[in-house]
Structure formats: structure tokens, C-alpha cells
Amino acid sequence: MxxxxxxxxxxxxxxxxxxxxxxxxxxxxxxxxxxxxxxxxxxxxxxxxxxxxxxxxxxxxxxxxxxxxxxxxxxxxxxxxxxxxxxxxxxxxxxxxxxxxxxxxxxxxxxxxxxxxxxxxxxxxxxxxxxxxxxxxxxxxxxxxxxxxxxxxxxxxxxxxxxxxGQDMAATLTILSFGYARGVPRNADLVFDMRFLRNPHWIPDLKPHTGRDPDVAAYVMGDSCYATVTDQIETLLLTVIPRYIAEGKSYVTVAFGCTGGKHRSVCVAEDMAKRLRKAGFSPTISHRNLESQPLEAYEDRRRGATRGDMTGPEMARGTGAQ
Structure with missing residues (x-):
């Protein structure tokens, strides 16, 4: 045309x-x-x-x-x-x-x-x-x-x-969620590990759902560390993203990861995208592993010490971050 x-x-x-x-x-x-x-x-x-x-x-x-x-x-x-x-x-x-x-x-x-x-x-x-x-x-x-x-x-x-x-030219900002079980994304500029948050995977009623579900999000956000950490991440992003843009970076990708990429990382990515929109940015949200098949064996191996119903042998086998 x-x-x-x-x-x-x-x-x-x-x-x-x-x-x-x-x-x-x-x-x-x-x-x-x-x-x-x-x-x-x-x-x-x-x-x-x-x-x-x-x-x-x-x-x-x-x-x-x-x-x-x-x-x-x-x-x-x-x-x-x-x-x-x-x-x-x-x-x-x-x-x-x-x-x-x-x-x-x-x-x-x-x-x-x-x-x-x-x-x-x-x-x-x-x-x-x-x-x-x-x-x-x-x-x-x-x-x-x-x-x-x-x-x-x-x-x-x-x-x-x-x-x-370049006043009216904005960088393409992507907020990405992913699962560490399938590797860290190569194109991410900033990566935040959300595996310290309590894991809905261990709650039978929440496990089938995703971080987009209100009940799953409420459970993740109810973690005592959630507000403190995400507020600090928001402050960091509001500081560095404009600097990336000022340096001429055309694409900025901020990634949030959890074990499977289904619950915690999705919840945080959705929440952070809302915060950035309120600050005047226009992020695109991408959930890399939201539709991926669950890796149950991997989740079991990554059980953390914060799981309330762990037995002594289980705690000995899985003291790493979830």
C-alpha cells in the first residue's frame, strides 16, 4: 500500500x-x-x-x-x-x-x-x-x-x-517469567530469583492453578518477605530502566524465575508489570513456561526447608532454595 x-x-x-x-x-x-x-x-x-x-x-x-x-x-x-x-x-x-x-x-x-x-x-x-x-x-x-x-x-x-x-522513542520493555528447571533465559538483562517465596506447588488446592489465579497470587503475596523484596525490586527498576533507555538500549528484558515457572514467578511478573504501568511504562508480559509440562521429579528434589510438613529425612535431602 x-x-x-x-x-x-x-x-x-x-x-x-x-x-x-x-x-x-x-x-x-x-x-x-x-x-x-x-x-x-x-x-x-x-x-x-x-x-x-x-x-x-x-x-x-x-x-x-x-x-x-x-x-x-x-x-x-x-x-x-x-x-x-x-x-x-x-x-x-x-x-x-x-x-x-x-x-x-x-x-x-x-x-x-x-x-x-x-x-x-x-x-x-x-x-x-x-x-x-x-x-x-x-x-x-x-x-x-x-x-x-x-x-x-x-x-x-x-x-x-x-x-x-529520541524523546518519543521508548525501548521495548518485557517482563518475563520462567522456570529454572528449564534454564535461565539468555536474553534477560536483569534476573530475579523468586524461589525464596513460599511455594503454592505444595498446596493441593493451588497446585493445578497458575500465578494468575487470585488465590495463588494471594498465597504468594502473603509471604512475609514479599512486600519488602518486591518494593525494593520496583525501586531498582524505576531507577535503572530509564538509564538503559538513555543509553540507547532498544530492548530491556526483566526476568523473574521460580522452580517450574508456573506460580511464584508468574505472580511477581504480573504484579511488577502493573506497578511499572502505573509509573508510566508500557511493559509486555511473557510467561515462558506457563504452559510447559510440570517436572514433578525436579520439584520434589528442590523441596526447601520452609515446607511445613517436611520430615527429618526430607529436610536432610532438600535444603536448597525452592
């Missing part, structure tokens, strides 16, 4: 070669922008009319970043400014990001990478830098955002781009 209207937000990314355009475009892509680099200017209208990429809803209206510089075929700074003004007249938000840098630092960067300046293939890099600065000056004068990368490393530039253009 073809796009019938232009994107509501377009960012023209330009600047001096070696100043960080590629890093900026990669960062924009990481935070959810649609990115096109070195696209011929005379084909811009075709680009804007083209169907959105497969897998994206046309209604999402993702912002579009277009990389243009002296290497772009048909590069013409006044023509770019004129086209941007025409789009603004049509109601499209068009901004320009110009990446600047001192000549001496650019020379050092080209020397360190052993790359030739695109406008000085057979001359010193300084000649190409001076020529390019002259060609791009009209764009710099009309730029909405100017970022001088003279004193910025790659990480600092990424942070600057995220701060300016």
Missing part, C-alpha cells in the same frame, strides 16, 4: 565529511527513525511517495531522516533548501541537522582512519575540508540544529542525538 501523504516529520542530516553524519544516522535508526543516506536529490519526491518498508504500519507515520552531503549525486545546497521550504508549505515538519567540526580535528580523523577526503582524492585533506565547508555553508546558515563534534567522541555524539530526537 503506497504512502498517500508525506511523513509528518523529516530531518535532513548533513554536514562535513568526518563530522559524524553516519553515526548520527545509525543512532536515529536505532531509536526508530526511517533512515535513507546519500539519496539523489532529484529522486526525493519518489522516495516520499514510495510505500513504507515491509513490517511497518503506514499509520505509524515514522519520522524520516535523509542523509545528504557533498558526496550525494546532484548535490546542490540551494536546491535542498528550496525543496525543504516547499515541503514546509505543504504542512510537513522539515528540520535540518548540520554536523560541524574544526578543520584540525577533521584532518586528524582522516589521518587516523587512512581515508581520503571525498573532495580531495589527490590533494591534502585540508583542501577538501575547505572546499566542502564552502559548499555546505548555505545549509549551515539555514540549519535548525547544529552539533559541533570537535570535542565529542562517538558515544557522546550518540547521546546528543538521542537527547535531541
Amino acid at each position: 503506497a504512502r498517500t501523504t508525506h511523513p509528518k516529520s523529516i530531518l535532513i542530516v548533513t554536514g562535513l565529511s568526518g563530522a559524524g553524519k553516519s553515526t548520527s544516522l545509525r543512532t536515529l535508526e536505532d531509536i526508530g527513525w526511517e533512515v535513507v543516506d546519500n539519496f539523489p536529490l532529484h529522486l526525493i519526491d519518489r522516495l516520499l511517495a514510495a510505500p513504507v518498508a515491509e513490517g511497518h504500519d503506514p499509520a505509524e507515520d515514522r519520522p524520516l531522516a535523509i542523509g545528504l552531503d557533498s558526496r550525494t549525486r546532484g548535490f546542490d545546497a540551494p536546491a535542498i533548501i528550496a525543496r525543504a521550504n516547499a515541503l514546509r508549505a505543504e504542512g510537513v515538519t522539515v528540520e535540518t541537522l548540520f554536523l560541524d567540526c574544526s578543520g584540525s580535528v577533521l584532518e586528524r580523523r582522516f589521518a587516523e582512519t587512512r581515508r581520503r577526503h571525498p573532495l580531495a582524492l589527490d590533494r591534502p585533506a585540508a583542501d577538501g575540508i575547505a572546499r566542502e565547508r564552502e559548499l555546505l555553508e548555505p545549509l549551515r546558515r539555514h540549519a535548525d540544529h547544529i552539533v559541533d563534534t570537535t570535542d565529542l567522541n562517538v558515544n557522546a555524539l550518540q547521546q546528543e542525538i538521542r537527547a535531541r530526537f
Whole structure:
């Protein structure tokens, strides 16, 4: 299905070669922008009319970043400014990001990478830098955002781009429950072991149900340690999740585990997801082992000393955490 209207937000990314355009475009892509680099200017209208990429809803209206510089075929700074003004007249938000840098630092960067300046293939890099600065000056004068990368490393530039253009882009937050009997999830950023809580597995009326069941949840939450521990975990998550997002992490997974992945971990995951929603996050809940076949033998081997009806020999055999 073809796009019938232009994107509501377009960012023209330009600047001096070696100043960080590629890093900026990669960062924009990481935070959810649609990115096109070195696209011929005379084909811009075709680009804007083209169907959105497969897998994206046309209604999402993702912002579009277009990389243009002296290497772009048909590069013409006044023509770019004129086209941007025409789009603004049509109601499209068009901004320009110009990446600047001192000549001496650019020379050092080209020397360190052993790359030739695109406008000085057979001359010193300084000649190409001076020529390019002259060609791009009209764009710099009309730029909405100017970022001088003279004193910025790659990480600092990424942070600057995220701060300016990533305010509305949130990481995908997943709250996961799992059973240790089937292994720890590999993709989890934070893992919390809930096997210290009392186990509904040993209550005949609760055993067939899951942590989503109100009676099971009430039993788990009734543990004397539950409120203290989960409140501390909530405080930790509210502290670190925004930091993960600020560092540009696209996916954050918080995992809660118990023995089988059916009762305690499910209860805590559901409870924590509700708390995070109240705090303004939009977590997705995933229960990895909720439908898995129970491993009765494994549960029996993992009996803990907190089980009230344990006999002496049973306690000797199973003193580990449930």
C-alpha cells in the first residue's frame, strides 16, 4: 500500500565529511527513525511517495531522516533548501541537522582512519575540508540544529542525538517469567530469583492453578518477605530502566524465575508489570513456561526447608532454595 501523504516529520542530516553524519544516522535508526543516506536529490519526491518498508504500519507515520552531503549525486545546497521550504508549505515538519567540526580535528580523523577526503582524492585533506565547508555553508546558515563534534567522541555524539530526537522513542520493555528447571533465559538483562517465596506447588488446592489465579497470587503475596523484596525490586527498576533507555538500549528484558515457572514467578511478573504501568511504562508480559509440562521429579528434589510438613529425612535431602 503506497504512502498517500508525506511523513509528518523529516530531518535532513548533513554536514562535513568526518563530522559524524553516519553515526548520527545509525543512532536515529536505532531509536526508530526511517533512515535513507546519500539519496539523489532529484529522486526525493519518489522516495516520499514510495510505500513504507515491509513490517511497518503506514499509520505509524515514522519520522524520516535523509542523509545528504557533498558526496550525494546532484548535490546542490540551494536546491535542498528550496525543496525543504516547499515541503514546509505543504504542512510537513522539515528540520535540518548540520554536523560541524574544526578543520584540525577533521584532518586528524582522516589521518587516523587512512581515508581520503571525498573532495580531495589527490590533494591534502585540508583542501577538501575547505572546499566542502564552502559548499555546505548555505545549509549551515539555514540549519535548525547544529552539533559541533570537535570535542565529542562517538558515544557522546550518540547521546546528543538521542537527547535531541529520541524523546518519543521508548525501548521495548518485557517482563518475563520462567522456570529454572528449564534454564535461565539468555536474553534477560536483569534476573530475579523468586524461589525464596513460599511455594503454592505444595498446596493441593493451588497446585493445578497458575500465578494468575487470585488465590495463588494471594498465597504468594502473603509471604512475609514479599512486600519488602518486591518494593525494593520496583525501586531498582524505576531507577535503572530509564538509564538503559538513555543509553540507547532498544530492548530491556526483566526476568523473574521460580522452580517450574508456573506460580511464584508468574505472580511477581504480573504484579511488577502493573506497578511499572502505573509509573508510566508500557511493559509486555511473557510467561515462558506457563504452559510447559510440570517436572514433578525436579520439584520434589528442590523441596526447601520452609515446607511445613517436611520430615527429618526430607529436610536432610532438600535444603536448597525452592
